Amino acid sequence: MANATPKLSNYRETGSDDYLSALGERVRNARARRGMSRRNLAQYSGLSERFLAQLESGEGNISIARLRKIAGALNLSLADLVRDEPARPIELSFIAELLYQLEPAELREAHHMLATRFGTAQATGRSGRIALVGLRGAGKSTLGARLAKQLGVPLIRISERIEHAAGMRINQIFSLSGQNAYRRYERRCLEEIVAEHSHAVIETSGGLVSDSSTLTFLLDTCMTVWIKASPEEHMARVVAQGDTRPMADNNEAMDDLRRILHERTPLYARAEFALETGSRSEDQSFGDLLELLPVSIGGRDDS
Structure with missing residues (x-):
């Protein structure tokens, strides 16, 4: 199987604006998958709808404490929410859930x-x-x-x-x-x-x-x-x-x-x-x- 790890020559640091835009899209997509309105997410996370609108549009810089609230409301891990990489296939998430249940030797x-x-x-x-x-x-x-x-x-x-x-x-x-x-x-x-x-x-x-x-x-x-x-x-x-x-x-x-x-x-x-x-x-x-x-x-x- 071909090695999927990026080579040195094609590595690229993601800019802050690009990252915030990707983060906002990730929140918006996760909310959509769960059938949650922005008002629902605001209610469950304790954050304002205005702030969430800014975040989803890529305009809001956000603290870790607020990210934890959003992740909790979306039933996501904080790591999944803030990852600096393309979205993972859903099959990978299923495999990860299975592996989390195993002992170290397993x-x-x-x-x-x-x-x-x-x-x-x-x-x-x-x-x-x-x-x-x-x-x-x-x-x-x-x-x-x-x-x-x-x-x-x-x-x-x-x-x-x-x-x-x-x-x-x-x-x-x-x-x-x-x-x-x-x-x-x-x-x-x-x-x-x-x-x-x-x-x-x-x-x-x-x-x-x-x-x-x-x-x-x-x-x-x-x-x-x-x-x-x-x-x-x-x-x-x-x-x-x-x-x-x-x-x-x-x-x-x-x-x-x-x-x-x-x-x-x-x-x-x-x-x-x-x-x-x-x-x-x-x-x-x-x-x-x-x-x-x-x-x-x-x-x-x-x-």
């Missing part, structure tokens, strides 16, 4: 079934590509280099590919273009890596998992391993690498690190394998990694 099974039936063409032979995910300081670089050498395949660091594609360093991308631009470069580079290499070890950036579409693509096209450690071990290893910036405000940095790891843990946990490197030497961790992976993995890059 959701993983459902994802696997859908990916197998409707996933990307590259999903075949995905075990030849091994992607390492996790926060900085867990050991992705060290273990990735050793694994690539052991298997005789390329080690590809997505961060290096992004810098080459952008023609600038990572910090410059964030400074000049923002995180969204970085994530678009990241997705495009990952697609190129998958197209170019049937066998490789891929070192991902720590935040790749925060983009659900890119994470899904990674899971569909690569065998994934979460390289994990405690927040304290992450911090200690980063400092040992010579980056003392986190020590400038150690307490705040540790709080931020714990929060990031807590929020990303369910995303990292979608990897097929997890390797705990805490309190383990490099040799021990590498041995654990080899034992973790299927014995059939190996082979040279044939792209």
Whole structure:
């Protein structure tokens, strides 16, 4: 199935006026589907008809509190009301309602079934590509280099590919273009890596998992391993690498690190394998990694 994710070249930021017009049309259409007059919506939401008329015509800027009232009156989720994308097919809403009822293990099974039936063409032979995910300081670089050498395949660091594609360093991308631009470069580079290499070890950036579409693509096209450690071990290893910036405000940095790891843990946990490197030497961790992976993995890059 063709990949529906927009490429970097055709991405377009929606202007404020366009967004407000689309929001107003979404409210008007939702009201019509429910057979509600504007007066009914005003009554149920506690907002004035005049304000709703302005909103539906794309002229009214609106607070989150008011949007929540409108969403509640229309029996919509706030996310559905404010989404910045084209209207979803009604079938997708039915599928979402079904999935909301599943437990985490059932959701993983459902994802696997859908990916197998409707996933990307590259999903075949995905075990030849091994992607390492996790926060900085867990050991992705060290273990990735050793694994690539052991298997005789390329080690590809997505961060290096992004810098080459952008023609600038990572910090410059964030400074000049923002995180969204970085994530678009990241997705495009990952697609190129998958197209170019049937066998490789891929070192991902720590935040790749925060983009659900890119994470899904990674899971569909690569065998994934979460390289994990405690927040304290992450911090200690980063400092040992010579980056003392986190020590400038150690307490705040540790709080931020714990929060990031807590929020990303369910995303990292979608990897097929997890390797705990805490309190383990490099040799021990590498041995654990080899034992973790299927014995059939190996082979040279044939792209």
